[in-house]
Amino acid sequence: MVAVMTPGASAVRDLHVAIIMDGNGRWATERGLPRVDGHRRGAAVVRRVVEGAATLGIGTLTLFAFSSDNWRRPRAEVATLMALFGEYLEEHASACVRAGIRVALIGRRDRLPSSVRRSAERVETATAAGRVLLLRLAIDYSARDAIARAAERAVRLGHFSREAFADAVARGDGPAPGLPDVDLVVRTGGERRLSDFLLWECAYAELWFTDVAWPDFTTEDLGRALDDFARRERRFGALPAAPATAGEPNL
Numbered sequence: 001m002v003a004v005m006t007p008g009a010s011a012v013r014d015l016h017v018a019i020i021m022d023g024n025g026r027w028a029t030e031r032g033l034p035r036v037d038g039h040r041r042g043a044a045v046v047r048r049v050v051e052g053a054a055t056l057g058i059g060t061l062t063l064f065a066f067s068s069d070n071w072r073r074p075r076a077e078v079a080t081l082m083a084l085f086g087e088y089l090e091e092h093a094s095a096c097v098r099a100g101i102r103v104a105l106i107g108r109r110d111r112l113p114s115s116v117r118r119s120a121e122r123v124e125t126a127t128a129a130g131r132v133l134l135l136r137l138a139i140d141y142s143a144r145d146a147i148a149r150a151a152e153r154a155v156r157l158g159h160f161s162r163e164a165f166a167d168a169v170a171r172g173d174g175p176a177p178g179l180p181d182v183d184l185v186v187r188t189g190g191e192r193r194l195s196d197f198l199l200w201e202c203a204y205a206e207l208w209f210t211d212v213a214w215p216d217f218t219t220e221d222l223g224r225a226l227d228d229f230a231r232r233e234r235r236f237g238a239l240p241a242a243p244a245t246a247g248e249p250n251l
């Protein structure tokens with residue numbers, strides 16, 4: 001049982017949690033397995049953690065599944081990852097519809113295998129009415145690229161508004177509304193960096209790192225991250241709220 005120390009369910013429902021799922025390769029190598037076995041196990045963990053996030057009441061979950069720099073990996077590893085994305089999108093469409101999970105891809109689509117692109121479009125359409133959890137899969141994603149493309153779009157359109165720009169950064173090519181602010185970033189696998197993930201949206205995000213490799217990550221770990229997040233004081237650049245003094249008027 002995960003104890004989630006949050007101010008209330010509705011506050012959790014508004015949370016945007018973003019996860020950098022790192023450590024698949026090392027997890028496999030340490031066990032004498034090919035790296036792709038770590039990704040396969042990682043895909044199974046994605047299924048469980050997405051269900052867990054919905055159970056914990058998180059409103060938006062963004063998963064970093066494939067960075068634009070990951071194209072530099074060996075061809076066979078990239079092919080396995082693309083196959084896993086396609087399988088996930090195909091196999092989970094109806095479960096997501098039933099669970100009220102809306103799925104949307106962020107990132108570039110033009111370099112994805114057409115089968116993955118088509119599966120993504122099908123799932124996005126089928127799950128568009130989901131209101132329990134918005135699951136955003138960052139595939140071929142680079143935050144710098146997302147920001148640069150939003151700027152290009154503003155130039156092309158010939159007008160700029162901050163809101164439209166932030167929306168374009170966060171939405172990418174996807175249909176789901178832009179969600180500029182990330183509340184909590186979780187990174188597994190022991191590294192402590194953002195790796196070009198949601199740089200604009202993480203301006204005031206809290207960061208939570210764990211040495212646990214993604215293939216060993218559980219919903220309980222996610223609950224621990226939320227417990228820790230609930231204890232953080234978020235000031236957004238302002239001063240801490242003054243403690244209320246009993247009996248004194250708040251002039």
Ligand code: FPP
Pocket residue numbers: 021022023024025026027039040042043046063064065066067070081084085088137189214
């Ligand atoms: C980073 O670990 C992980 C990735 C590049 C891929 C993430 C993919 C999955 C978790 C599986 C499939 C996902 C979905 C959405 C179905 P790494 O390989 O960089 O690990 P290392 O740092 O130990 O080498």
